[in-house]
Amino acid sequence: MIKAGIIGATGYAGNELVRILMGHPQVEIKWYGSRSYINQKYAEVYRNMFEIVDDVCMDDNMEELAEQVDVIFTATPQGFLAGVLTEEILKKTKIIDLSADFRIKDVAVYEKWYQIEHKSPQFIGEAVYGLCEINREKVKGARLVANPGCYTTCSILTAYPLVKEGLIDPDTLIIDAKSGTSGAGRGAKLPNLFCEVNENIKAYGVTSHRHTPEIEEQLGYAAGREILVNFTPHLVPMNRGILATEYASLTRKEDGSLPTCEEIKAVYDKYYGAETFVRVLPEDVCPETKWVEGSNYVDINFKIDARTGRIVMMGALDNLVKGAAGQAVQNMNLLFGFDEDEGLRLVPMFP
Amino acid sequence: MIKAGIIGATGYAGNELVRILMGHPQVEIKWYGSRSYINQKYAEVYRNMFEIVDDVCMDDNMEELAEQVDVIFTATPQGFLAGVLTEEILKKTKIIDLSADFRIKDVAVYEKWYQIEHKSPQFIGEAVYGLCEINREKVKGARLVANPGCYTTCSILTAYPLVKEGLIDPDTLIIDAKSGTSGAGRGAKLPNLFCEVNENIKAYGVTSHRHTPEIEEQLGYAAGREILVNFTPHLVPMNRGILATEYASLTRKEDGSLPTCEEIKAVYDKYYGAETFVRVLPEDVCPETKWVEGSNYVDINFKIDARTGRIVMMGALDNLVKGAAGQAVQNMNLLFGFDEDEGLRLVPMFP
Amino acid sequence: MIKAGIIGATGYAGNELVRILMGHPQVEIKWYGSRSYINQKYAEVYRNMFEIVDDVCMDDNMEELAEQVDVIFTATPQGFLAGVLTEEILKKTKIIDLSADFRIKDVAVYEKWYQIEHKSPQFIGEAVYGLCEINREKVKGARLVANPGCYTTCSILTAYPLVKEGLIDPDTLIIDAKSGTSGAGRGAKLPNLFCEVNENIKAYGVTSHRHTPEIEEQLGYAAGREILVNFTPHLVPMNRGILATEYASLTRKEDGSLPTCEEIKAVYDKYYGAETFVRVLPEDVCPETKWVEGSNYVDINFKIDARTGRIVMMGALDNLVKGAAGQAVQNMNLLFGFDEDEGLRLVPMFP
């Protein structure tokens, strides 16, 4: 039994962490940090937790928290953790950061895309990018895990095997992503009002969304060189779910022919056949966000277009689970030697 | 470890049973019955179950099934179970029926509201109405449990303590209920198409909905006499959830005064204070279906209107969980002596 | 051709006024008042108006505005118009107030339910309650029209003929109303965020909603005496639409029998048979909000419950049209002698 603290417990990702950890037999939550709701009962902020969580919200004193718990989840705005992190804290507790502060290795890239100064670049080096299926072994020994972004997890896992094996030209990669509205957070902003989102779809952050460099860095590692991609997020009138539709030119064989469907499938199976949380779907079945809702699964499939020589890859996940809290718990399981799916055997809820 | 079979496993309630039983440590599903999809993989019909359920769908041969399992869940159309049930079957296995066949004690009432002949009225007597919070002890020894309807569970639990204690006049009871669309089932019917339901609300089955006599019978037991109520269901553009708003005149005290809020609250607490799955909310907090989604909870509250002398009672539940599959599993737990909340410690998912 | 000004043009009702008036051949909008967006282009606030409205938003200077236009629509928060209205203004221009300031004749009732002091009670007397189907003649000669509330319009029109003719006992009237989320306005508030409203339904303002005394006053006139009703609004995950489900005990005839369906229908037809915007539906067809969306119609029907002696009345309208802007234009048509349906021949949009 370990003790956990959450900073940012009253955001949507924070609440999802609470939901998942409530079902984890090895973890006890000792600290519900929320700067906005200090001293208010957590169950008044999230009434789903009525008679389940009795605690009141605490502040975000990381130093005090580090004394009390084995692991801290920071589900906080960009810049928070970088602003307060110290070696003292890291000596006492493990940290799983759901913000972007330690995801990007090049601090200049971080500062350019996030438009803030990074306050503790000295920890970037040791931070492990917590995309479990790819960095599993590195995570196990980490003190500081940078939990990937929701769009990023979906975008990377969908294309990773084909980039890694050189089956697609990464410079042609275009990612068109669609997200439910919980990804926008619980802030009271006009564009997120029901009447503005409902019966509507739009792109946003076109050419400038902050998950772009994160995708480029990680897929660049797989490609063995720097790459640039187009990433376009869209806001969809639903609560949860991300669907990434990705396009790339297939690498032709020496005889000019395209790889076959079976060959592509074999590569996906090579990487994901043994993975619990990645489901490569049967031929011709397109991923749908609803089929993974509430669970830690990523559903992936692809379709070759022989006419254009491109492949269309598709991936779907629940942005609050595999895209945030679920993956954070998966990382925690790796850090503490629990079964990787402990607390995460969540069957998707349909409808 | 017991073995369970499901007849009607490919309806929405059937799929929810599968979801819940997958997380139940004492149960193994041995039979996914579905007349419409015989020999097809269950996970092709419900893709959330991909890599979770490997079985193919079976027929609805109750006699064969009774040989193999300890409990059968029938999530079938009205009339099915009544048409096939035999003493032989009941000697071999327990049955939890999610249809209406054995809910109503007076066969004439059943036949009038359902417009079908009841084929095995000889079993009505022994069937126990499986509203656990009220009939817990009776359920424990039953062979045949009639699992209550979704609207009924919500409507009854919301008003039950006040009817039982004589605090309201049951003849003035009016129930205005609102349901998500999964209650209409997975049949491909025009009125349930997305474009017909979305951005729309309507009443249906006004004065004639079949859950009416079920509510009247059960609340009649509480009142100690026959009662008649108005029950009006509405279709709401959401997947899950039922909200019942109930109106009744308060019984005045001898001095003509109304009961106080504290007195009413005390009565609710008397009946539900020890109940795991009924949450009586803090004063002035109205139940919302979203706060119980995916869980077995019923959230209840009330408001006294001193001006009109009436009370407004409100109850919310997830129609597929406490309104169907969750309550069925709760009944199964009672039947087999498991902890009543085994497999049902589902934290509501928000948002 | 008359000139119109709108104060509060950037609320949802204000935008709907603009939409409707754009199609009105006799009106030109000269003033888009919006305190929050002064000097900003209206089409930047409401992009549906791009290349349709070129104007910038103005302040809310009623005195200046009164000089320029023939009619002012105030779609403003409670208290605004009462705070600025003067005899000077009323001498120069007509006012159609979409707020509640002049709807209630008893200033004490207003101040009790709205919890604000009424700043110009001297104008309450002359204000005409602009429910066109009932007060048509009075509206024609008015200087100041109090445009009814959205819930109120729906609730009153649904029950009015039966109250007026004594066919129901008004003291038993219970109104359970359901509204789309645009009724909550465009303010950036947490409870109105997409993720809080979507997949959810709740009651709110139980026993205390401000439209209650407005309904009671108007139906009280019809009944010929003071009445008290229960009114409970609910928030539905859709943009537009109000459905009111109303319950009341039928007045029995001398022989104890209930009025027949035909008799009730005849009364509705007596009042609404010649009304353009009230559609009494065929027997057994329940009103649905979607069928009136975008139009000025109210769809009404009823069902007698012989078992309980009650009638269930149902009414549906678009809260932004007949419940706000459409009715305001209908009142304007009456004030200026235009055809009552001028600019309002809007065919409902489906789906």
Next chain:
Amino acid sequence: MIKAGIIGATGYAGNELVRILMGHPQVEIKWYGSRSYINQKYAEVYRNMFEIVDDVCMDDNMEELAEQVDVIFTATPQGFLAGVLTEEILKKTKIIDLSADFRIKDVAVYEKWYQIEHKSPQFIGEAVYGLCEINREKVKGARLVANPGCYTTCSILTAYPLVKEGLIDPDTLIIDAKSGTSGAGRGAKLPNLFCEVNENIKAYGVTSHRHTPEIEEQLGYAAGREILVNFTPHLVPMNRGILATEYASLTRKEDGSLPTCEEIKAVYDKYYGAETFVRVLPEDVCPETKWVEGSNYVDINFKIDARTGRIVMMGALDNLVKGAAGQAVQNMNLLFGFDEDEGLRLVPMFP
């Protein structure tokens, strides 16, 4: 005043034609054809039309209909019009076909993508592709107009100026489109049920959707040569609206530089500056389907990605209006010499 007939009047596009034509001062609908609902009142099938349309549904006898009306709209399944069209009919009346039968000039391409034999290829040559903004002059003299598909209209108009002017490489064009569910029609099919679509997003018809060759043919004309594109449609949980997000590599200038934002904007303005129904949005404003709902507008914008050398183009329209019925009426206006926007000055409805 002309007379119009509609075959397929009870589909969603048919109903939208009725809605729009009701507001057209020069047209009278004489024939509501619907094979499924013959002799049933139209207003029983579409209750929005109650007290607006009194007619009953007729059969689909084109020959008889041709005697009675000046123009026939066929909103019918693929193959219907090709199966019944004759020179006799075309001599008597004009036809605007909302199906795909006469959109594609190469009959082999049609038969390959639609998997049906074309029964009257002799009329393909004279049919004019009714994308008004591009083929306006040709439409004016036509007897048979092939009204473009919903996805097609959006996809083509969004990219057309840049293809025509050689600013993008059409072989790199990738179209990721998202549609509301009304595009799937009113057929009672399981995948279109509310609970299957709501809270969900998926791609479908990947690499095989029938609008692909239509897009390729028309943009091929603009490019001056054959082109192949990737087109991927997605189903979005909303009633109406299509958003197309389109990606292409920009053609670099001789000095290797990319065209500027201003240069691209100038090209869009060259083609659409004088167009009533195409709105090129201000810089950095992304099109949203909600802002055009209920109207005949297409909103278009773009964003240059200097990093990748690509442009992201975005277009939004209402699939039932500019994507179907509205454009059909626009074509009718051209055919009969009415003002092109007659009956189409529909202000988008928000929210």
